[in-house]
Amino acid sequence: MNLIGSSLSCKRDGKLIFSDLSFKIKSGDVCFIKGPNGSGKSTLLRLLAGFIKVWTGKVSLNNEDITNRNDIIYNNFFYIGHSNSLKNYLTVKQQIDFWEGISEKKYNFESDSFNLKKILNRRIYECSEGQKRRVGLSRLSIDDKKVLLLDEPTTSLDIENVSRLKNYLKDHQKKGGIAIVASHETFISSNNQDIILTLNPPKNRERDPFL
Amino acid sequence: MKYELLFALANKGILLSTSFFIILILIVGIGFSQIGESSEKTLLAIIWIAISLSSLLSIKTMFQEDFDDGTLDLYILSNTSIETIIFIKSIVHWITTNLPIIILIPLISFPLGITIYHSILICFVMLLSTPALSFISTIGAALTLGEKGGNLLISIFILPTFLPIIIFGMKISLLITNSTYDIMAHLILFALSLICIAITPFITSLIIKIHYT
């Protein structure tokens, strides 16, 4: 499996966010997106997740053009953004039930990658930020898609849980999946094969029609 | 659907909208009692205004919560189309805000001078028309998505669009209290609300997608 982006650019509200971005990711790779704040890390992830239309360029998965093909994206891509998609008044169990209902798959409580057993009956608003993030990340193992798009997954996680996430990603690597992570730290640094994608602001700005 | 209902129930929307309705009716009733001429016509107008106002009550939270906490992202990425979700959300909204009010109407209007038979007929008219109100107001909710304090904006945008349904509804209820029945008007009202129900999820989904580009 491979994911190729060729000369991608994205426009948001009339402004070019990034341009001429190319990458090639094989199965088993973890790709880290780097760049200063506001350089479009989240935008790139949301673009790959199909929220934002590609302005120019092409994304292809397994040599098939999937630019703006949301049906294929839904079946292969998993996206988790800054927010954890949690409802305050549900318990953790209900929240997981809800996600299971949406994706029609089950959370594996035996391996319990995100250590949720202890807090299952807690209401979400009673959880700490780190616990909320864990619950949010647990959607990873419910959906079980091939391409993971993670936006700052380690925010407010402690070292133990970061290592859990690492383990999960390593498992995912072994299964031949792809992960694209926007993060300030490369947290799987032992492996030299990680691809690092640096986003720079576009150089030659398009001429604005109003000027 | 099950979860949506659960979410809505957890928000205690039912209690809010029904108590708002009752308070509105009582206040206007007391106000009119000072003048000393509350007829069943004014009562009807109050009921229609109250029902359209209360269907706008919790509309702002309909997409806003999901938008803020990212659940809307999930919906858009899931296999279910966004139109279906809007449809389900509007129906749940109708069940939680308008249905209890409609059930209340005979209880309220009977002591205030409309015969029970007529008030049940009026309830029937409302059953036909109020779903459309819930559906139309989703457009307003989608328009002001992500806007702080959009509640006022929603009412500015949406109350005028309630007009056709309210005009027909009022007129039919007036006819009913006069014991005349205009089947044609009933049919047109029903057709109107069906058209609204059929079209609005698509418009709303288009508007929601604007927030994602």
Added chain:
Amino acid sequence: MLDFGKYTFEILISYVGTFSLVAIVIVSTYLDARKVKRDLKNLNIDNLNDK
């Protein structure tokens, strides 16, 4: 000169009313245009100074 019998007042009011309403638009348009023109001028001078 302006004598239309019974209805002078009505005609006068409606003409004056309409034109004062229209004048609101005209004046606001004009003021807006003038302000924007001035801003644009200032901005261009600033840009020249920068260079």
Added chain:
Amino acid sequence: MIKFRKNIWEFANPNNFLSIANKIIPFFLILTIITLSLGLVWGLFFTPEDYRQGSSVKIIFIHVPTAFLAINIYFMMLLASIIWLIRRHHVSLIAAKSAALIGLIMTLSAMLTGAIWGKPIWGTYWAWDPRLTSFAILLMFYLGYLSIWQTMKFSDKIGDLSSWLCIVGSIFALLSRYAVFFWNQGLHQGPSLSLDKEENIDNAFYFPLIICIIGFVLLFLTLLLIRIKTEIQKRKINILLNARDG
């Protein structure tokens, strides 16, 4: 010299639009002043009194043009919004935005003159006559459209939202209009102007009225051009400011 242009979409480039607008605004201004003063003076001083309505019939020379514009400006906004949604031409969006205020004012003055005219003729300033109600409905949708621009910052997203609001608004305005017409036909006479000559009002009123309508349309166009020009320049200032501040 203005070159002959192959298609109308060339106007969509703000700079082309600006250069053309700069050239034609003075002509429009002069034409507006001439036609408007001609029509109004003719209407006010050189028309006979109506045998039934007396001299109050002279209000027609503002009432009809403003009412005509009030409705047609909304149609224009609808068209411009649709063009923006489909072809994404900024000038079109800006045109819709700039027309809204003029439309609101036209609606208001049509209602005002209508009320003043209605008092001596129908004996009431305001009645829930279908046409009056339609204007009330129109007023509400103008207010809604303007409020979306008032409350939110200018961006393409807001442009999309306002265009959808305009489309939804026109659907429901039409529906409400027919809902109103379904029940009663009202006090108003039929259309004052139509191709069918027999229904037309008298010739003595007809020509000044036509001139007045043309004058008001020209007034609208001039104002619209100036407003669009200002809006484009505002966008320019914004962009320059952004570029300067980084």
